[in-house]
Amino acid sequence: MTLPKPEDLIIHSLGECRFPSPLQLGAASGEYHGEFMSDAAKVRFHVELERLEGRPDDLFFERAGPRERLFFDPSKVKAAIVTCGGLCPGINNVIRSVFLSLKYNYGVPEVYGIRYGYRGLNPAYGDGFIRLTHEMVENIHLHGGTFLGSSRGPQPVEVMLDTLADRGIDMLFCVGGDGTQRGADALAQAARRRNLPLAVVGIPKTIDNDIPYVFRSFGYGTAVEKAREVIAGAHAEAKGAPNGIVIVKLMGRNAGFIAAGATTASQEVNFAFIPELPFDLDPPNGFLAHLEKRVLQRGHAVIVVAEGAGQHLFGDLPVERDASGNIKHHDIGTYLRDxxxxxxxxxxxxxxxxxxxxxxxxRSVPANCDDAQLSDRFARYAVHAAMAGKTDLLIGYWHGLFVHVPMHLVTSQKKHLSPKSSMWLSVLAATGQPVLMVNEPVPETTAS
Known part of the structure; x- marks a missing residue:
């Protein structure tokens, strides 16, 4: 991960906060009430002392939380929520908690949902706004998917901004991954150029868990839990036939967190492959030789592969991209099977x-208890930030605390699973697979 500079961590503000918060909190510690968070509250970037050698130790994120003074008058606010990209457990929890926090904690009179992602902000697709009510969102957290619908791909920034301005929207909550946040960043910058007081706040959504400065995004835990159930069935299938071999392909376009998490949770996987590590198939040290040895010795094998793993095996096949600009990966699962x-x-x-x-x-199931709690907290911290007039930021999760991360940092890189990490070392211990299954030495990868 690229080390930011102190100025990279500064959060944009729409201006002076002139309105008192309606939240029943205190400015100092009290026995029976919570506290407002000061802008002076920070979270250190580095927490390990050995990491500070030769590096600046004055890097801090602004801590997220409710502010005592607000930029917006809550009684006059119009807010909107948009969900973009692929499905993820917990999206409906986020929608519901954003609405509840705005409506009942701050007294915001109008909250809108944007239908089908950013295309709902383009009039060419019709009117994408629906005014949310308590009755609409009351039970949506019990269901998977997104109540508002979603879509991929960008829309013209100025067109979207025109729509928001025409509707009088004061704050926009953007729930999505890196593509969504690039759109949010573009909207926030365009609003600044026009001097429009629009707060744009991102809420990280990806089961791949590959958003930087977010230790764990909501939905990841549920995805791992469901993947473990699939692996349990795969293990039964493998043991139920002579020399049974079962391949399970899991999501993970550029990062192997789901594959690694499901492998260590299951403890029944024999080989796991992630995008961050190359592997060969042919002898003497390729995967097929190790698989043959395993099957002859134990009579079965379970293989987990992330969708982005092994793309180097497809040679010079043409590159295609989806509507969001992501490279469409070739099907490593069926390739391995064949x-x-x-x-x-x-x-x-x-x-x-x-x-x-x-x-x-x-990815389409309801959130489990852990992700339901995480979704709720991401949502409410996003509302606190927007009400205080903070913009062009993502709610991050850093060393167990929620922080404000400038959007440009989020969109400048992806988070990857380091082969040096304790998580990958746990995978190697659980599977017993070789550290590398390659026939030629490969350059050492760097942690990120």
């Missing part, structure tokens, strides 16, 4: 190979 079948057939070894792809199932 290569495994061919290998064992060539070696005249019986093998019963099965392939499971639960990708769209694990």
């Amino acid at each position: 290569r495994i079948i061919a290998h064992f057939r060539e070696r005249r070894i019986e093998a019963n190979v099965k392939y499971i792809d639960p990708s769209y199932l694990i």
Whole structure:
């Protein structure tokens, strides 16, 4: 991860906070009430002392929380919520908690939902606004998906900003991953150029858990939990047939957090592959040789592979992109299946190979208890930030605390699973797989 400079962590503000907060909190410690958060409250970037050697130790995030003085008069605010990109457990929890916090904690009279992502802000697709009510959102947290709908791909920034201005929207909550936050950043910058007092606050959403400065995004825990259930079935299938081999492909376009998390939670996986580590298939040290040895010794094997793993194996096939600009990865799951079948057939070894792809199932379920709590906290911290006139920021989760992260930092890089991390070392310990399955030395990767 690229080390930011102190000036990179400064949060944009719309101006002077002239209105008192309606929240029943204190300015100092009290026995029976919470406290307002001061802008002076910071969270240190580095917490490990050895990490500070030769590095600046004066890097701090602004801590998130309710402010005593607000930029907006709550009684006159119009707010909107938009959800973009792929589904993720907990989106409906976020929508509901943003609405409840605005309506009942701050007394905001008008809260709108934007239908089908950023396209709902483009009049070319019709009127994308619906005014939210308590009855609409009362039970949405019990269901997966997004009550508002979603879409991929950008829309013209000036058109979206015109729509928000015409509607008199004061604050926009953008729930999504890196593509969504790039759009949010562009909206916030365009609003500044026009001197429009629009607060744009991002809420991180990705089951891939690859948003920087967010230790864990909501939905990741639920996805891992559901993936573990799939792996349990895969293990039963593998053991239920002679030389049974089952491949489970999980989401993880650029980062292997789901594959690693599900592997360590399951403890029944024998090989795990992530985008951050290369691997070969052919002998002497390629995966197929190790798989053959495992099957001959133990009679079965379970393989977990992230969707972005092994893309180097497809050679010079043409590159395609989705509506968000992301590279469409080739199907590593079916590729591995076919290569495994061919290998064992060539070696005249019986093998019963099965392939499971639960990708769209694990992301469309309701949030579990842990993610429900995390979703609620992300949502409420986002509302506190917007009411105080803070803009062009994402609510981050850093060393167990919620912080304000400038949007440009979020969109400048992705978070990856380091092969040096304790998480990947746990995967190696749980699977027993070799550290590297390559036939030629590879350059050492850097932690991020």
